[in-house]
Amino acid sequence: MSELWTEWGDWVVILLRCVFSVAFVMQIVPLLIWGERKGAAYIQDRPGPNRAPIDIPNPLDIPRLLGDVLAARPLVFKPIVSLRAAGLIHTLTDVVKLAFKEDITPDHVEKFYWFIAPVIAMSIALCTFAVVPFGDTFLGHQLKVSDMDGGLLFVLAMTSLGVYGIMLAGWSSNNKFSLLGGLRASAQMVSYELAMGLSAVVVFLSAGSVSLSRIAEVQGQPLSLFGVVEIPALNWNVFSPFGFLAFVLFWVAAFAETNRTPFDLPEGEAELVGGYHTEYSSFRFALFFMAEYANMIVASSVTATLFFGGYNVPLLSPATIREHADLLLGVLGLGAVPAFLTFAVVAWKRQGRPFYSVIPKDDPRQNEPKFFTAVWLGAAGAHGALGVVGFMGGLAALSAWAEMPELGGDLMAVILGITALAVKVLIGCWIMIWVRWTVPRFRYDQLMNLGWKVMLPLALGNVFAAAGWIVLRHELFGPAGGS
């Protein structure tokens, strides 16, 4: 009986890991769509997502409105506040639009391949995250979906499969623009895969493994500055000269693999209408759209894990976090209160923006800043009053109840680890958005020259130089970890 339970328990743990890693990627996607719009608006000085609101009715009207809902009458009310929430509502309306638009299947497409292409694109993008660790261990369980020996090679294999979605979409759409988009995508991705794989070899050499867990673990060790100062948990690969060059090459190749500007030739709208997804509408288009963002998230999380320590928090090694979990909880809990108060002040000050003097005085949008000030003040109050004490007491009670003294420390390490990874991923994604709205697209020959004549030789040379340095250091100073 207990054996059976253990086996079922294993399945549950595996399932939870899968759900988490898919959820991690899918939760960031809407945030990125919003970030892309805001980024475009700020960088190119054009209107951002500033329309779609949610109207909040006066609480006194709610009984009448409930009656209207039950009687299926149209809802008519004067809102007391109209929330645009910095444009976040736009993402919501986007989803509604994409889900309810007419799903057109043109007559001339190759049906089977046309249907599976977006599914392939999306599922491959989600699979790739399987080997990225989002923490070291939690109660003895590894924190990633699969602990296969392949590690980063699995990521490279999966990204190389991702091209099938785009190729099949382009080919099965049966028109010359889509076909050209698909051909461009396949040529581009095959070309940049080599540079991507070779630049990662430097990281393999310094960690002595291709497993992303091992690579992240090595980067959690202290960074030694000429043997004089030791900075804890900052042995990131990007701080070594070979690692830095490898990072630049890997990051450029990641842009090419995700088809982001300046490498977005497969969908170059000036030449190819919409490229490989010209014929797609409604949710099939949404799948391609989400796959692009999922690929961005996976590319940045792999880059973060390879070069920026992955789940490691700078200056706090996992051991330190476990040891001082209570102290950290206190600092973070108390630190949140001033942060929330600052947000409240910022929200209050937004009343002075020219927008609010342009719209009519009785416009429900006038109340937006006040509403958010109240929200942040409430958050600060709730957090200050019961948050810190409640969290700390709750954590201690939970550890005692489960008879697991290490639970609190592990929980803290996991939460901080996931947060650190998420912050690094978001910074990476923001750089991708920033680049997209700043630089123009490559010409095709420039793209091929950069891939084959610049990046490939640089990556190869980097591998040889790094390998030579590691051997030389071994000869001079004897065996030592890190790089």
Next chain:
Amino acid sequence: MTESVLFYLFSLLAVVSGASVILQRSTIASALSLVVCFFALAADYVMLDAHFVAVVQVLVYAGAIMVLFIFVIMLLNIREPGATPVGTLSNRGIIGLMAAALLGVALIAGLDGLVHTPVTAINVDLQGGQPAYGTIAAMGEELFRGNYLLPFEAVSLLLTVSMVGAVVLAKREV
């Protein structure tokens, strides 16, 4: 238990997609069946603890070589299937069958030899602190320090020669 069920499922998928490669009439369907076949084989390799071979199978065959195949098919835009009737044996078919039979005999003979070898002889010693069989470390030891250094270098030289040859042949036209 679960692993053996999955192993046979993926083996079945490999056989079915392998058959589909030669039975499909449309070129692109054949090529994609081959991709599925490679994928199923990679899954089988994982079940056999050969993670490295599995990943390289997907990375090189499914991810690079087949992409180029499909690239060419798409570029030439071969949509109409050829008019070869299925069911009649041409000369080529007979030669193909003979080649397949020869390969089968060779495989069975090879497997027969393997079955009678004690497992420890194929497997790297698991207890002696050696890297486990099928991992990247074990593959590296075998290829660069073990018995296969000369064949490995010879093959890489051969590949370089063929690449240079291809470039020379293609450049002559321009």
